[in-house]
Amino acid sequence: MKSEAVSAHLRRAPVPGVPVGGSIAAPAKRSPNGGGSIRARNESRILKAAEAVFAKKGFSGASTAEIAQRAGVPKANLHYYFRTKQQLYAAVLDNILTIWLDAMDEIKPDADPGDALARFLARKMESSRLFPEPSRLWAMELIGGARHVQPFLRRRLRRLVREKSATIEGWIAAGKIAPVAPEHLLFMIWAMTQTYADFAAQIAAVLGKDRLDAGVFAAGRETAKALVLRGLGLR
Numbered sequence: 001m002k003s004e005a006v007s008a009h010l011r012r013a014p015v016p017g018v019p020v021g022g023s024i025a026a027p028a029k030r031s032p033n034g035g036g037s038i039r040a041r042n043e044s045r046i047l048k049a050a051e052a053v054f055a056k057k058g059f060s061g062a063s064t065a066e067i068a069q070r071a072g073v074p075k076a077n078l079h080y081y082f083r084t085k086q087q088l089y090a091a092v093l094d095n096i097l098t099i100w101l102d103a104m105d106e107i108k109p110d111a112d113p114g115d116a117l118a119r120f121l122a123r124k125m126e127s128s129r130l131f132p133e134p135s136r137l138w139a140m141e142l143i144g145g146a147r148h149v150q151p152f153l154r155r156r157l158r159r160l161v162r163e164k165s166a167t168i169e170g171w172i173a174a175g176k177i178a179p180v181a182p183e184h185l186l187f188m189i190w191a192m193t194q195t196y197a198d199f200a201a202q203i204a205a206v207l208g209k210d211r212l213d214a215g216v217f218a219a220g221r222e223t224a225k226a227l228v229l230r231g232l233g234l235r
Helices: 005-012 037-061 064-071 075-081 085-104 113-130 132-143 150-173 182-198 200-207 214-231
Strands: none
Touching: 037 064, 037 075, 037 085, 037 132, 064 075, 064 085, 085 113, 085 132, 085 150, 113 132, 113 182, 113 214, 132 182, 150 182, 182 200, 182 214, 200 214
């Protein structure tokens, strides 16, 4: 079970020149009891609270009682929507993964490499701006050994990276971009964009700001785009 609110929010987010395609992830499962606006609002509140608590305390340190209190719902209501803490944790991670995997859909064989990579970078940076807490939670999960997401990493993500790497290799073979190790290009784009969520406190402190504003993300996006595109021999 997961909320559709996060993906919908990103689709509405203003990212100039960045069209959003269809979801790579499986569609959200609906409850046999139906799902109206009340259910959607409650799930959204619970997931938002869970993002904050998990990002601060990790899976082991978080409790469903604290998440319910932060969401402003009885604990019994939380467990009506998410039966276990593991299910709630998986739903929070699934939301950010859906957004990230959707962004990789920009990398297509028939796409112009410069436009595709610029859109991919922009969408990844926008997800860091809009949804920093799920990104930090994902970073914490990986730093802690990725115990809960190993199947995803070794199967689905590996397959997707192989698919997108083949596309990039095709661009190289066609002389459209300079030779590069495709997998490492993707790793570096992930690192450049996700650092604005995961290490926002460090960036804000160095820049003398209380928090990162839209101007910081725009500068980061354009800098990352310039480095990647010029490094690949593009405009």
